[in-house]
Amino acid sequence: MPPATETLRRTPLYDRHEAAGARLVPFAGWEMPVQYEGIRQEHVAVRTAAGKFDVSHMGEVETKGPDAEAFLQRVLSNDVSKIDVGGAQYSVLCREDGGVLDDLFTYRLGEDRYLTVTNASNHERDFAWLAEHAAGFDVEVRDAAADYAMIAFQGPDARGLLGIDAPPRMRVAEARVAGADCLVCGTGYTGEDGVELLVPPDAAPAVWDALGVTPVGLGARDTLRLEVCFHLYGNDLSEDRNPIEAGLGWCCKLDTDFIGADALRELDPTDKLVPFALTDPGIPRPGNPVLVDGEARGVVTSGSHSPCLGHGIGMAYVPVDAAAAGTRIEIDVRGKRRRAEIREKPLYKKEDG
Amino acid sequence: MAEESYPPELKYHPEHDWARIDGDEATFGITWYAQDALGEVVFYDPPEVGTTVTANESYAEVESVKAVSDVFAPLSGEVIEVNQALADTPERINDDPYGEGWLVKVRLSDSAEVETLLDVEAYRKLLTA
Numbered sequence: 001m002p003p004a005t006e007t008l009r010r011t012p013l014y015d016r017h018e019a020a021g022a023r024l025v026p027f028a029g030w031e032m033p034v035q036y037e038g039i040r041q042e043h044v045a046v047r048t049a050a051g052k053f054d055v056s057h058m059g060e061v062e063t064k065g066p067d068a069e070a071f072l073q074r075v076l077s078n079d080v081s082k083i084d085v086g087g088a089q090y091s092v093l094c095r096e097d098g099g100v101l102d103d104l105f106t107y108r109l110g111e112d113r114y115l116t117v118t119n120a121s122n123h124e125r126d127f128a129w130l131a132e133h134a135a136g137f138d139v140e141v142r143d144a145a146a147d148y149a150m151i152a153f154q155g156p157d158a159r160g161l162l163g164i165d166a167p168p169r170m171r172v173a174e175a176r177v178a179g180a181d182c183l184v185c186g187t188g189y190t191g192e193d194g195v196e197l198l199v200p201p202d203a204a205p206a207v208w209d210a211l212g213v214t215p216v217g218l219g220a221r222d223t224l225r226l227e228v229c230f231h232l233y234g235n236d237l238s239e240d241r242n243p244i245e246a247g248l249g250w251c252c253k254l255d256t257d258f259i260g261a262d263a264l265r266e267l268d269p270t271d272k273l274v275p276f277a278l279t280d281p282g283i284p285r286p287g288n289p290v291l292v293d294g295e296a297r298g299v300v301t302s303g304s305h306s307p308c309l310g311h312g313i314g315m316a317y318v319p320v321d322a323a324a325a326g327t328r329i330e331i332d333v334r335g336k337r338r339r340a341e342i343r344e345k346p347l348y349k350k351e352d353g
Numbered sequence: 354m355a356e357e358s359y360p361p362e363l364k365y366h367p368e369h370d371w372a373r374i375d376g377d378e379a380t381f382g383i384t385w386y387a388q389d390a391l392g393e394v395v396f397y398d399p400p401e402v403g404t405t406v407t408a409n410e411s412y413a414e415v416e417s418v419k420a421v422s423d424v425f426a427p428l429s430g431e432v433i434e435v436n437q438a439l440a441d442t443p444e445r446i447n448d449d450p451y452g453e454g455w456l457v458k459v460r461l462s463d464s465a466e467v468e469t470l471l472d473v474e475a476y477r478k479l480l481t482a
Contacts, residue, residue: 035419305396
């Protein structure tokens with residue numbers, strides 16, 4: 001039995017998805033488009049031209065006040081003092097023991113004002129965590145999810161088609177798009193150039209229509225991010241994994257003393273998250289065992305068919321002694337052993353296409 | 354992708370498989386409905402020639418980017434040919450599910466099983482139920 005759809009939330013673009021013939025599926029409590037014309041075409045459109053994604057299910061938390069920077073420095077893993085006004089930064093949110101609660105982008109909108117974008121499935125937990133840890137700081141932490149719809153506009157042609165002077169990579173600026181006051185962010189989840197637009201919900205349909213081009217569903221969003229080895233929370237990141245073994249040590253600035261830093265300092269990780277490519281036919285899937293010298297020693301956390309490479313790819317946690325690029329492994333795909341090789345990140349590079 | 358169709362000369366299994374019966378041999382494939390539900394097929398894992406397949410049991414897998422689907426044998430028998438062309442062009446299962454997208458040819462072990470399959474009217478009724 002599929003879950004009752006009436007309990008699922010709908011984004012302001014739901015009518016657009018229905019009209020476009022999207023296949024809608026439950027995702028993190030929302031009814032979201034997984035594909036329109038087909039995952040492969042949508043994927044290729046983003047790699048070669050441009051595509052628009054409704055990612056309004058993602059949440060936002062606004063932090064403002066004199067202690068906003070000090071507070072975020074305490075909860076986020078990266079060095080928040082490095083974000084200037086108009087800047088953006090990726091970080092993780094950790095528990096005291098280093099387990100990952102979420103991975104997030106934070107934008108500095110003003111001297112004492114920040115906006116943090118959360119994963120849909122984690123938003124309520126993230127907000128509760130942030131609100132709880134704000135005690136003692138002169139700061140207001142506000143759930144701003146209802147203030148924004150979010151549209152990602154990605155691909156080599158996206159900036160040109162946007163028709164405004166969009167901020168460069170890892171910058172954010174206010175701008176009018178299709179008559180709406182938006183936050184335009186030079187970020188994305190596809191490995192392509194492009195922007196993410198934070199849009200007033202009422203204006204989202206007009207902005208969506210003005211962008212034209214191919215609508216892209218969550219199916220291609222997943223294959224695009226996997227080809228370039230971006231983490232997906234719930235697959236590659238979880239409370240049971242720490243950011244060091246996930247390969248996110250680069251955004252964990254231990255000397256900022258964020259929550260979890262003490263635990264991470266003590267860690268000697270035994271596993272590492274690695275990208276791999278199948279050299280046999282077949283498609284790896286999350287949960288498939290990874291065999292090293294014939295012995296089950298790891299697990300696939302993301303796996304799919306790569307539309308650009310034309311074969312199976314994935315990411316897996318394997319023991320550090322078997323994590324070097326070039327290591328031959330096997331993936332147990334529902335009882336069939338498929339040969340694979342650990343690769344460098346990213347699995348797909350522009351020149352491969 | 355092909356237009357929705359269900360050829361009247363085929364026999365259908367409720368798991369959305371078809372059989373084209375030719376004497377004591379039959380060709381199997383998946384129906385338009387099955388390929389549409391799955392999305393673009395990117396991998397077909399065929400059984401080996403000589404394998405025995407059993408009616409109502411899975412004999413192969415087809416995969417789209419998002420999902421894996423078992424393919425059920427409408428009838429029992431021995432695999433005498435597999436569609437090797439699908440190794441390089443599995444999307445033929447979407448483009449031409451009753452033609453170039455065929456999956457296996459089987460020598461039937463029990464022709465009486467044909468009576469258990471649905472004709473096109475019964476299959477269409479099942480789809481709209």
